[in-house]
Amino acid sequence: MPIRVRSADFADDQVDEVRATTNVSRGGLCFISQRSSYHRGMKVLLTIPFTDFVADAGPEERGEVVRVEQFKDGRAGVAVRLLKSTESRAAHKVHPSRAEETKKSPIPEHRFAPRLPFLTEAEVMEPPAGTWLKTRLSDLSLSGCYVDTLHPLPGGARIRLRVVRNKIILEALATVIYSEARLGMGVCFTQLSPEQKSILENWLTDIVKNGRL
DSSP states (O other): OEEEEEESSTTSOOOEEEEEEEEEOSSEEEEEESOSOOOTTOEEEEESSOOOTTTOOOOOEEEEEEEEEEOTTSOEEEEEEEOOHHHHHHHHOOOOOHHHHHHHOSSOOOOOSOOEEEEEEEEEEOTTSOOOEEEEEEEEOSSEEEEEOSSOOOTTOEEEEEEEETTEEEEEEEEEEEEETTTEEEEEEEEOOHHHHHHHHHHHHHHHHHOOO
């Protein structure tokens, strides 16, 4: 069964990959990865099952790596324990489902387009401070993105976002829709020129067609 696995904590080496499970039970699952980033105790977010980057809109499950077995060929067998939602959210500040975000957040997320994994460096500035803070994007859509940062701004904050990919620069105004302590913030673009929209469309098309982040 295909699943998507990505790092839950900003401090860990960032992982975002689609793997096939080798074993699945009610409380956990196993898969094999080429990555060396997994370690015991690592918190991960899982999409089970994973369909594709465009169509998938299912909630993510919180998990914890409980065993990593290194194989001679360089691959690693990874066992993940699924955390109960109540335990996960109370103790580890897990991403809530999008439906719950809309109900609980005073500012709904307004996701107009599907988000795709998009790992790249970015910078954020909160006017009128004028200081650019280095961050990173973990996903992107035509309407917004998720910014990984240990110090997210509060919901409602207006920001200027700068993203550089393959020497192409996208700079746009945005608003923080929701904020998660020590994880990051979801933002929505508030003003995009036709040229900026074209850059976004080209990036997202490239990901869908070629699977490149």
